[in-house]
Amino acid sequence: MDDPFVIAGKELTSRLVIGTGGAASLEALEQAVIASGADLATVALRRIDPHARGSIVDVLRRTGCSMLPNTAGCFTARDAIRTAKLAREAFETHWIKLEVIGDDRTLLPDAGELLDAAEVLVNDGFVVLAYTNDDPVLARRLEAVGCGAVMPLGSPIGSGMGILNPYNIRMIVEGASVPVILDAGVGTASDAALAMELGCDAVLLASSVTRARAPAVMAEAMRHAVEAGRLARRAGRIPRRLYAEPSTTFEGLPELD
Amino acid sequence: MKIVVNGAERETGDATTIAEIVETERGRSVMSGVAVALNGEVVTRKAWGQTRVANGDRIEILVATQGG
Numbered sequence: 613m614d615d616p617f618v619i620a621g622k623e624l625t626s627r628l629v630i631g632t633g634g635a636a637s638l639e640a641l642e643q644a645v646i647a648s649g650a651d652l653a654t655v656a657l658r659r660i661d662p663h664a665r666g667s668i669v670d671v672l673r674r675t676g677c678s679m680l681p682n683t684a685g686c687f688t689a690r691d692a693i694r695t696a697k698l699a700r701e702a703f704e705t706h707w708i709k710l711e712v713i714g715d716d717r718t719l720l721p722d723a724g725e726l727l728d729a730a731e732v733l734v735n736d737g738f739v740v741l742a743y744t745n746d747d748p749v750l751a752r753r754l755e756a757v758g759c760g761a762v763m764p765l766g767s768p769i770g771s772g773m774g775i776l777n778p779y780n781i782r783m784i785v786e787g788a789s790v791p792v793i794l795d796a797g798v799g800t801a802s803d804a805a806l807a808m809e810l811g812c813d814a815v816l817l818a819s820s821v822t823r824a825r826a827p828a829v830m831a832e833a834m835r836h837a838v839e840a841g842r843l844a845r846r847a848g849r850i851p852r853r854l855y856a857e858p859s860t861t862f863e864g865l866p867e868l869d
Numbered sequence: 870m871k872i873v874v875n876g877a878e879r880e881t882g883d884a885t886t887i888a889e890i891v892e893t894e895r896g897r898s899v900m901s902g903v904a905v906a907l908n909g910e911v912v913t914r915k916a917w918g919q920t921r922v923a924n925g926d927r928i929e930i931l932v933a934t935q936g937g
Contacts, residue, residue: 631937641935656936657904659875659929660895669902669933679902684936697911698931702904769937796937818937 615846617813619791620707620739620760626650627808628838629680629793631818634770635827638666644821645675647831653677654709654818656684657699669703680741682709687722689729696733708733709763709816711743719769723750727757734758743795746776748783755790762788763795763816766807770819772799775806785811801830801837808841809849870924881922888917894930902933 617624630650635641645653653672672679681699686692689712696708712729714722721744733740739760744750746764754762764784767773774797775781785792794807795816804815815838824830872879874894881890887905895903905912906929912920922928 632935633937635935638935654937655933657931658934658936660903660932662895664932667902667933668935679933681933682936694906694909694911698904698906701911701913702902702931702933 615842617791619741624651624814626652626835626838627814627842628804628835629653629814629816630677630821630831631816632668632672632822633684633818634822636822638668638671640827641668641822642671642675644827644831645671645677647828647835648821649835651677652680654680654682654816655703656682657695657702678707679703679705680707680709681705682743683711683729685713686711687713687716687725689725689732692725692729693732693736696729696738697736700738706737707739707741707760709741709743710759720765721745723747726750727753730754730759731757741793746780746784748780748787751784751792752787755788759790761791761793761813763793765796766794766803767797769796770823771797772820773797774799774803775810778806778810781807781810781812798834801833804834804837805841805844808838809844811845814838872922872925873927875928875930884921886918887912887920887922887928890922890928891917891930904931905929906931 617627626649628648628650629652630648631654655668681703683692683695686695692712712722712725713719730740730742741761742754742759743763751762766775791813793814793816794812798804798817798820807815821827821831872881908927
């Protein structure tokens with residue numbers, strides 16, 4: 613079935629975007645990335661560690677994944693913009709997962725700073741994939757300033773609570789003409805499938821795979837869940853009914869008494 | 870003169886370039902995907918060899934790491 617997934621003119625082969633945070637080792641991460649089938653993976657930018665063995669860059673190169681740098685840890689538009697520019701320099705990509713956090717307990721985005729940063733970065737030539745609240749109005753504003761994708765959270769980062777407001781995710785999907793990627797909150801495969809059934813174009817997840825007891829197995833589960841959810845969305849679910857609707861006809865029913 | 874590299878004070882000679890500082894700091898770690906900020910502003914890789922640090926400069930040398 614021809615069903616291309618395109619962000620800012622670039623076609624991706626997988627609708628699962630893998631976050632690389634939280635893995636116990638680079639080896640475990642590599643196995644999980646391979647099992648996920650993802651061809652886009654997020655990375656963060658941090659101070660160099662002279663004693664580091666191996667590099668996430670090499671892992672992603674081996675697995676054929678493109679890098680999507682993030683601005684994790686930034687609390688202001690100014691910091692996020694600087695981090696994005698450093699990431700562009702380090703990774704030779706003008707794609708950025710823009711995160712501007714407003715609260716360190718919930719890691720919820722700061723809408724004002726996010727929108728400001730998005731506009732500046734778009735005008736500077738970045739393809740901005742904006743990690744955002746599950747707010748249809750904010751999503752529309754982010755699209756209006758030129759974001760390449762909007763990425764609403766299902767629930768707070770790493771919480772594993774799944775999609776707390778499916779209605780809002782649906783409204784975001786309905787209103788968007790750029791890809792919508794459910795980002796954050798996925799706990800298990802059914803959450804990823806639900807995101808796709810609600811009409812999201814893709815799912816971005818990290819902790820649910822990297823912190824699972826068996827990361828590579830969960831990665832494979834997520835891959836199937838995203839594919840299944842997408843197919844179900846395209847197939848069209850039946851309406852919910854209060855009462856039963858027999859699937860077997862009563863016509864021709866024998867009288868056996 | 871004194872500079873601050875990734876939060877740690879370093880003593881360095883006059884006319885030291887960013888390229889030399891990166892080489893010293895990286896140790897045995899790999900070089901792919903490195904970015905440098907000098908007093909908060911990006912120094913492009915092309916400019917590392919010509920950019921000389923001054924007393925009191927703050928340098929951040931950053932690489933890719935695991936992150937969501």
